[in-house]
Amino acid sequence: MNAVARPPVPGSMSNAAYEQRLRDAVMDAAALLNARLLPVSVRSAALNRALAAGLPQLRDDLWRYADLRFLASAALAPVAPDAPGLLSAAIDPLLPPRLSGFTRLVFANGRLYEPGSDASDALDLALPPLVPERTRHERFGWLNDAFATGVARLKVNAPMRVEVVFAATPGAVRQAVYPRLEVQLSPDTQLVLVERHVGTTGSEGTINAAVQVFAGAGSQVNHLRWQALDADAQLLDTVQLAMDRDARYELVQLQLGARSARTSLRASLFGAGAAFSLHGVALAQGRRTLDHSLLVDHLASRTQSTQVLRAIAGDHAHIACRSRVEIGQAAPGSLSAQSLKGLLGNAGAEIDLRPQLEIHTDDVKASHGATTGALEENMRFYLLSRGVDAATARALLEWAFLEDALAGVAPPELRAAAENAAASALGSDVARQLVVPA
Amino acid sequence: MSTPILSIQDLHVKVGEREVLRGINLELPAGQVHAIMGPNGSGKSSLSHVLAGKPGYTVTRGSVNYKGTDLLALPAEERARAGLFLGFQYPVEIPGVNNAYLLRAALNAGRRQRSEPEIDAFDFLTLVKERMALMKMDESFLSRGVNEGFSGGEKKRNEILQMLVLQPQLAVLDETDSGLDIDALKVVATGINSLRSPERAILLVTHYQRLLDHVTPDAVHVLAGGRIVKSGGAELARELEQRGYDWLLEAA
Numbered sequence: 286m287n288a289v290a291r292p293p294v295p296g297s298m299s300n301a302a303y304e305q306r307l308r309d310a311v312m313d314a315a316a317l318l319n320a321r322l323l324p325v326s327v328r329s330a331a332l333n334r335a336l337a338a339g340l341p342q343l344r345d346d347l348w349r350y351a352d353l354r355f356l357a358s359a360a361l362a363p364v365a366p367d368a369p370g371l372l373s374a375a376i377d378p379l380l381p382p383r384l385s386g387f388t389r390l391v392f393a394n395g396r397l398y399e400p401g402s403d404a405s406d407a408l409d410l411a412l413p414p415l416v417p418e419r420t421r422h423e424r425f426g427w428l429n430d431a432f433a434t435g436v437a438r439l440k441v442n443a444p445m446r447v448e449v450v451f452a453a454t455p456g457a458v459r460q461a462v463y464p465r466l467e468v469q470l471s472p473d474t475q476l477v478l479v480e481r482h483v484g485t486t487g488s489e490g491t492i493n494a495a496v497q498v499f500a501g502a503g504s505q506v507n508h509l510r511w512q513a514l515d516a517d518a519q520l521l522d523t524v525q526l527a528m529d530r531d532a533r534y535e536l537v538q539l540q541l542g543a544r545s546a547r548t549s550l551r552a553s554l555f556g557a558g559a560a561f562s563l564h565g566v567a568l569a570q571g572r573r574t575l576d577h578s579l580l581v582d583h584l585a586s587r588t589q590s591t592q593v594l595r596a597i598a599g600d601h602a603h604i605a606c607r608s609r610v611e612i613g614q615a616a617p618g619s620l621s622a623q624s625l626k627g628l629l630g631n632a633g634a635e636i637d638l639r640p641q642l643e644i645h646t647d648d649v650k651a652s653h654g655a656t657t658g659a660l661e662e663n664m665r666f667y668l669l670s671r672g673v674d675a676a677t678a679r680a681l682l683e684w685a686f687l688e689d690a691l692a693g694v695a696p697p698e699l700r701a702a703a704e705n706a707a708a709s710a711l712g713s714d715v716a717r718q719l720v721v722p723a
Numbered sequence: 724m725s726t727p728i729l730s731i732q733d734l735h736v737k738v739g740e741r742e743v744l745r746g747i748n749l750e751l752p753a754g755q756v757h758a759i760m761g762p763n764g765s766g767k768s769s770l771s772h773v774l775a776g777k778p779g780y781t782v783t784r785g786s787v788n789y790k791g792t793d794l795l796a797l798p799a800e801e802r803a804r805a806g807l808f809l810g811f812q813y814p815v816e817i818p819g820v821n822n823a824y825l826l827r828a829a830l831n832a833g834r835r836q837r838s839e840p841e842i843d844a845f846d847f848l849t850l851v852k853e854r855m856a857l858m859k860m861d862e863s864f865l866s867r868g869v870n871e872g873f874s875g876g877e878k879k880r881n882e883i884l885q886m887l888v889l890q891p892q893l894a895v896l897d898e899t900d901s902g903l904d905i906d907a908l909k910v911v912a913t914g915i916n917s918l919r920s921p922e923r924a925i926l927l928v929t930h931y932q933r934l935l936d937h938v939t940p941d942a943v944h945v946l947a948g949g950r951i952v953k954s955g956g957a958e959l960a961r962e963l964e965q966r967g968y969d970w971l972l973e974a975a
Contacts, residue, residue: 461747662778667815670775671825672803673834673887681828685868686820692819719824 300339301705307336307428310362310461314432315361322436322465331430338424347422347423350605350637352574357517357616359491363434365393373400375454379484384702387448387479394453394486395462396435401450409441414438415467415497417525422580423549424522427709429495433465441468441504444475451480453518454488454563458669462486466496472529473503477699480508484517487545493521500532502556508537509699511706514542516571522548530556530585537694537703540575541710547576553587554581554616563595563705564690568710569602569634577606578659583616586661592623595690595710599630599685608639609652618704627657628686680713687711688719696722726791726926727752728893729774736773736949743769744892745949747787747845751893754921758935758960759809759928761946762968767928768812771897774926775809776802781960787930789893804830804836808891814900816959817869822881825869826851826888833889854887857917859910875902883914912937932964947972 311318311332319329340356341348348554366372376393380401383389390408391401415438419426437449452466470476478498492514500506515522520543528534540546540598552561556638567575581590596604627636640653668678687707694700701723708716729751744766751757769909773780775788776799779827787794796801811848817825829842842850852862867920870878886894888967896915900908915925915938927940935943935957944951945968952971953959963971 347904469780570874587906601864663815664817666777666799667811667817668825669799670777670803670811671829671889672800672836673825673828674800675798678800681825685817688819719820 286587298340301544303340303356304336306361307332310441311398313362317365317430317434321410321431324416326466327414327416328431334419335424335427335431338421338427347578347607348602350420351576354546355491355545359519360459360461361491362461363432363463364398364456364458366394366673368576369456373440376401376452379452379684381396381481381483383600384448384479387446389448389450389502390437391450391452393463394456394460394462397437402585403587406444407441408437409440410436410438412438412469414666415469415499417497417527422578423523423525424634425521426495426549427491429465429493429523432461432463433495434469436465436467438467439469439598441470441474441476445451446477448479449465449481452484453486453492454645455485455490459489461493461495468498470499470501470504470506472501474501475505477696478506478508479702480510482514482520483513485518488517488519488698491519491521497525498533500526500528500534500624502530502532507696507699507704509537510604511539512542513545513706513710516544518543520546524548524550524580526552526561528554528556528559528561529550531558532556534561535695536562536692537564537699539703541706543573547572549578550579551580552582553584554590555584557585558587559585562587562590563592563594564694565592566687566690566707567594567596569604569605570599570695572601574603579606579608582611582620583610583612583619583621586616587618588616589620592601593690594625595687596636597630598627598634598636598674605637607641609643612644612646612651614651615647617646622649623653626686627654630682677715680711680715683711684708684713684716684719724742727947728790730788730932731770732786732788736769736785737781738769738779738829738869743949744773747951749944749951753924755941756775756925756927756938758943759926760930760943760963763930766949767946768897771809771895771928774895775799775807800832804833806833806892808886808889808894809900810886810894810896812901814870814878814882818871821866823851823865823871823948826885827942828954829885829889846929851888854884857887858914860884876904876907879911880907883911885915887918892922892927893924895928896932897928900931901928902906909937915929932960935960943969945971
């Protein structure tokens, strides 16, 4: 690991300049900030918090490896939607085939896109908005609260399968897009959620996504987040999950695209017996930077969290993951396990994995580990000694490495979807052949 | 005697600065099984690794001729495709890559080399299941990760299964008998014996004589200090079992 901290934003960008850019963005977008989606009081409070927080400082451990240089020049304001014909011509080709049995919701440049979306009784803008408490860890989530131009607000009262596609295109005018998903699960219900990020707003735009899910007591969520943005996309991504008593939340997160992507994720296990698992895969080539900051808060007794993250970086790419687990005083009998592993394709790539664990109570089982290295030579030789060529051996071993994070994913169709996505991103036929069918 | 499948001449090998093989000479004719025996640290595993092309070994002198070609000039994967098989002393676990996939990839790599078409899925399964029955392995094994969670005995059986599917012309089995109980030893021996044929040759690298009770070698070579210090027939193995290696080391 060559851990050289670099400034998230170049020195030319001062907090004052950032503040001015935000104020300008509000002026530019004022007419678009619909109070029906989020009340003005929420928007202005969030903007004030964002202004007060400013940019991350150079030594801020929460932001150390995020590449935010684009904030100095890329658009921060949402713009009026393109004409319908123009928009659909750009968006429709981006939409992946439908998942059968799923209700589909499509966002085009931050707004719900009706031509691609299904009607659903679960969608209801009259519901109280889900605006979680955010901190500096989630500082760009405040921008979403302030600038959201489209919201999918879902109340899940009965078992449901939902596919949300966040699609983005550069559009006629350079722009920031602010897609937003809010989900509330009633007690004892189930949700299978597939969330996909496709397209790009280009190097002059930003994508700022916010996802918040409240899982009621005894509910179960199987959530696949699948970021497959184009290679020039710039993503700020804020995810906040809250779990009531005995809720089970299984999150699969694939970071497979973008130029720069930063995910700030918080899982709050506030109900006794709540369980959270993360199966994470991050792949980066070229000059891609993928930064993850994960916070898992154990706030009640007998809560459980497991995290398995596998990252592969090649070329001059950089992957970082800071994963902090806090087990509070009110969380005796809790379990936590973290396994973060990185695989470096060559000397120019960088992976920084930082598991952190803080325990404030007794009777806790917690483990954490992080390793980064090259392909294991013994495994490679074993395959070569069977006549497998070097390129295939590498593909097999990279697949085996990632598969460690995906093997336990349920239900089977989610696992197959995640494995297919990872295999495609690896770009190897070998991996595609190894995907276990649903 | 026909042309040997394997001919090793004055082979010197270093690992780093340490010389691990110091002038090996060996002729292995088609149709024969030779055993390489010797105490720990004598260079047995080094010899197996060098033949299979494992990185980290530097040949400083000598030659290895395999079926008329310079074996040392080939990378590991080409040696395998040319019909050389190494049975590992410590087979590697590769979770995420299933046994069926690896077997088929390995089989097809060899077939492509020989300009044969790839095996179809049905023929492949028929072949593998037949060999698995011989090795007394459960069919569920095929969908498991390569050696993942296998016991020591299962790993060794898997090595022999791979060998039986690939049908190599030269099999080098590195301490395949270590860690096996008597039943597993018999199964493994049955597998090895089933491969014996006039076209093939087998090099059995072993510390103990007990595998040789079940697979009778045509010749036994004792390796010590990186050299072959004595060669003989099957009876030499029994003598070693009774007398140990010390008398040879003193003589050498």
